Structure formats: structure tokens, C-alpha cells
Amino acid sequence: MEDQLIIDMYFARDEQAIACTRDKYGRLLRSIAYGILKSHEDSEECENDTYLKTWSVIPPTRPTAFQAFLAKITRNLSLDRYDQMHAAKRGAGEVPLMIEELEECIADQGATATDDETEDEELKRILNKFLETLPTDARKIFMRRYFFGDSVNEIAERFGFGKSKVKMSLARSRDSLSVLLKKEGYNG
Amino acid sequence: MDKKIDAARLLRAMSDVDDKYIEEAMETAAPAKRATVTSLRRYSGIIGIVAAAAILILVGGTIMNYMGRSKSASEEIHAHNQSIEGVVAEIDSATDDNSQGAVSGGSGECVGAPTTAAEPEVEDAYLYSRDSLTCEYMCFAFESLDALEGSAQFDFEAPDSVDGSSDCYYFNYVYDDGFNIAEIQYLDEDGNLICTIRKAQGERNISDCDTCYSVGRRVDVDGIGTVNLSGSIRGYAVAYWIHGGYSYSVTTEQLLTEDAILDLVSQVS
Numbered sequence: 483m484e485d486q487l488i489i490d491m492y493f494a495r496d497e498q499a500i501a502c503t504r505d506k507y508g509r510l511l512r513s514i515a516y517g518i519l520k521s522h523e524d525s526e527e528c529e530n531d532t533y534l535k536t537w538s539v540i541p542p543t544r545p546t547a548f549q550a551f552l553a554k555i556t557r558n559l560s561l562d563r564y565d566q567m568h569a570a571k572r573g574a575g576e577v578p579l580m581i582e583e584l585e586e587c588i589a590d591q592g593a594t595a596t597d598d599e600t601e602d603e604e605l606k607r608i609l610n611k612f613l614e615t616l617p618t619d620a621r622k623i624f625m626r627r628y629f630f631g632d633s634v635n636e637i638a639e640r641f642g643f644g645k646s647k648v649k650m651s652l653a654r655s656r657d658s659l660s661v662l663l664k665k666e667g668y669n670g
Numbered sequence: 671m672d673k674k675i676d677a678a679r680l681l682r683a684m685s686d687v688d689d690k691y692i693e694e695a696m697e698t699a700a701p702a703k704r705a706t707v708t709s710l711r712r713y714s715g716i717i718g719i720v721a722a723a724a725i726l727i728l729v730g731g732t733i734m735n736y737m738g739r740s741k742s743a744s745e746e747i748h749a750h751n752q753s754i755e756g757v758v759a760e761i762d763s764a765t766d767d768n769s770q771g772a773v774s775g776g777s778g779e780c781v782g783a784p785t786t787a788a789e790p791e792v793e794d795a796y797l798y799s800r801d802s803l804t805c806e807y808m809c810f811a812f813e814s815l816d817a818l819e820g821s822a823q824f825d826f827e828a829p830d831s832v833d834g835s836s837d838c839y840y841f842n843y844v845y846d847d848g849f850n851i852a853e854i855q856y857l858d859e860d861g862n863l864i865c866t867i868r869k870a871q872g873e874r875n876i877s878d879c880d881t882c883y884s885v886g887r888r889v890d891v892d893g894i895g896t897v898n899l900s901g902s903i904r905g906y907a908v909a910y911w912i913h914g915g916y917s918y919s920v921t922t923e924q925l926l927t928e929d930a931i932l933d934l935v936s937q938v939s
Binding site: 510546547549550551553554557558561577580581582584585587601602605606609610613617618619621622625626628629630642643644646647 | 676677678679680681682683684685686687688689690691692693694695696697855861862863866921923
């Protein structure tokens with residue numbers, strides 16, 4: 483079923499919209515959640531929470547890219563759940579590794595933005611600008627790693643690249659992001 | 671502000687990137703390759719120029735910056751491609767940082783990991799990157815095989831090019847325990863990796879891909895000994911062998927016939 487038809491069903495408050503969403507995107511959403519949480523049970527709960535969240539925001543929201551819209555919701559819900567699960571200690575899985583890798587992009591002095599909302603908006607703008615400058619393959623690799631939480635092996639397998647190419651691409655992209663963050667006055 | 675919080679926020683902010691990048695990353699290998707071929711045909715001239723200029727700038731600019739050559743040379747390289755001027759400035763800035771920190775850290779600092787790998791004993795090495803995941807080593811790049819041999823401190827014979835390659839990168843991975851791997855990467859004219867050939871002292875498996883493939887085979891080759899091949903039923907992508915106190919590996923991005931990969935093996939010593 484086409485995305486716009488599913489969205490129309492949400493607007494019509496037809497609960498079948500959730501079943502259609504699950505049929506079409508359930509597997510994708512579970513994989514995103516699992517990439518972050520590494521737990522099938524928690525991933526399924528995040529998937530279900532995604533449908534509830536989607537039901538609550540459509541309408542009035544009419545997403546233009548439904549797949550990406552759902553992916554963002556699942557990712558945020560999964561990160562929220564991850565934070566709850568690991569509030570006091572660093573957990574397992576890809577998240578701590580991703581954070582550790584991204585620390586390379588940020589200098590010791592830390593951010594200079596004045597409040598959370600401003601900083602989030604600023605980061606969003608910088609990230610989009612950064613992604614725009616990356617070659618397509620490098621951008622896909624970066625997104626698979628830091629949006630979807632895929633491991634290096636998973637990325638290599640997905641795109642048919644060698645592991646060394648994936649690692650090298652990620653290292654180069656992080657270096658570029660680090661430079662851009664500095665240039666934007668984001669750190670010392 | 672706590673650095674850890676910033677990185678976590680950066681990770682969280684990835685949720686807000688443009689939808690087009692999320693959808694693009696959902697593509698799998700097959701459609702991505704088709705799209706690449708189409709765009710390459712259409713823009714092959716431009717891509718060739720930009721790729722050549724970018725490689726020239728990346729390698730030449732960085733080495734010259736490190737060696738303290740004149741600013742005018744760098745500006746001359748920059749003039750080759752006005753369209754990526756902004757990126758060039760960023761790359762130059764990054765490599766400046768890397769050069770300054772070639773021994774003690776550099777811009778790609780690895781939190782909680784050792785940072786004491788020895789600097790290669792040649793002047794034109796620059797810190798290229800660290801291991802993305804474990805930070806166990808530092809990687810230095812060179813502009814020639816001679817320079818790589820000087821850093822690795824052993825001779826390394828390998829083909830000047832492989833089928834389809836138009837450029838080579840030379841790397842030396844230096845581990846904290848002194849172990850080092852010399853690596854040559856062969857790239858096509860679009861900068862895509864075709865083949866990687868490695869050599870190191872000792873008998874470690876340096877192929878970095880010993881569990882990637884399901885099909886394995888051992889072949890006895892005259893003058894070399896046993897060569898371990900890995901791949902699938904359609905061909906082989908990894909060759910690994912030990913000879914004369916050194917370990918070697920050949921890794922290809924495309925599966926090759928047994929004869930083809932052994933032909934590469936025979937050119938390495």
C-alpha cells in the first residue's frame with residue numbers, strides 16, 4: 483500500500499492504518515530499535531510505541547517521507563529507552579561505541595551554545611550541512627552507523643564494501659565533522 | 671560542559687537530519703550501484719576532474735603542509751578546484767591539526783585507549799586516522815612505496831597497479847606494542863577501493879577478514895607455500911599466507927577466480 487494511502491487512513495482515524503504501517507515498516511522499525519537496544523523485547527515495545535506516537539501526531543502532521551518519519555520516531559523512542567535503561571551506567575551494544583566515536587568530533591572545551599533548544603537546532607543545521615558535503619557512499623556509511631546504529635560488519639555486508647573501507651570512511655567523515663564543528667565555533 | 675554529554679547530544683541530533691539522507695541510507699547495495707553507474711556515465715568527466723583534484727589536494731596538500739613547504743604551492747593546488755574550496759579549507763585545517771599531533775594524539779583522540787604508538791622514522795608521514803572502533807593503532811599515510819618501506823622497516827614488493835586501478839594509497843598501521851602492518855590500497859578512478867595488499871613481520875593473520883567468508887581453501891604455491899583462500903562459491907576475495915617470517919594478505923572487493931587471486935599473490939613478497 484502506498485504511504486499516502488496509509489497516511490489518509492490515519493487522517494480518517496481508521497485503526498487499520500496501524501496494521502498497514504506494521505505490515506509495511508514493522509521489520510524496519512524493529513531493526514532500528516534493535517540496533518540501539520540489542521533486546522528483542524524492548525525493540526518490539528519501541529515499535530509499538532512508534533505506532534502510538536504516529537497515531538497521536540497524524541493528524542495534524544502530514545509527513546512527506548513516511549518511512550523516514552517513522553524511523554526518526556523509533557530512533558528517538560529507542561534512545562529514550564536506552565537512556566532510561568542505562569541512566570547510571572554505560573550499557574552494552576552499539577550506543578556507547580557510537581558515543582565514544584563521536585567524541586572524536588568534539589574538543590575538550592565543549593559546546594558554547596547557551597541552551598538545549600538552541601544547541602539542538604544548531605546541531606541539526608550543522609549535521610545537515612555536513613552530510614551534504616559528504617560523497618554518497620560516505621554519507622550512507624555515516625548514516626548507517628550513527629542513525630541506524632549498524633556495526634561496521636553490518637554496513638560492509640549491506641553495501642558490499644570491505645570492512646576496512648567502512649572503517650576508513652567513518653574515520654574520514656568524523657574528521658570532517660570535527661573540522662566543521664570547529665569552524666562553526668562549536669568548540670575551542 | 672561535559673564532553674560525554676555533547677557526544678550523546680550529537681548522536682541524538684542525528685534523529686533530526688533531513689529525511690532524504692535517511693531514505694538514501696535505507697537503500698541496499700544493488701540499487702545504490704545502479705544509481706552510481708547512471709550518474710557516473712552522466713557526470714564522468716566532472717567526477718574525474720573533481721576526484722583527481724581532491725586526491726591531489728588530500729595527499730599533496732597534506733604532505734606539503736607537514737613538510738612546511740611554501741604556502742603558494744598549497745594555493746596552487748587549491749586553484750584546481752574552486753567548487754570544493756570550502757571543503758579544502760576544512761581538510762587543510764584538519765591535516766594541520768593531525769600533523770601537529772602526529773605522535774602525541776592529533777585531532778582523532780581516542781578516549782580511554784593507548785596513544786603511545788611510535789612515530790614512523792620517516793619525515794613525510796602524517797597521522798591519517800586511528801582505528802575507528804578500538805583505537806589500537808595509529809595509521810600513517812605515505813606518498814610512495816619507498817616511504818612506506820622506510821616506515822615499516824622491511825622491503826615490500828607488490829604490483830604497481832591491479833586490474834582497474836588508477837591510484838594507490840600507502841599506509842602503515844603502527845600498534846602500541848610495536849607491531850606494524852604495511853598496506854597498499856588500490857583504487858579505481860572514482861576513488862573506490864579495489865584491492866588491499868598487506869605485509870607484516872611475524873605470523874599473525876593480517877587479512878582482517880578471516881571470518882568474512884564461508885568458503886575456505888588451502889592451495890600450495892611454488893616458492894610461497896600454503897596460501898589460505900577465502901570467499902564464496904562464486905570466487906575468492908581473501909588470500910592469506912606466511913612466508914619467510916612475514917605474513918601477507920590480499921583482499922579484493924570483488925570475488926576473483928582462484929587463478930586471478932593467486933596471480934596477485936605471486937606478485938607480492
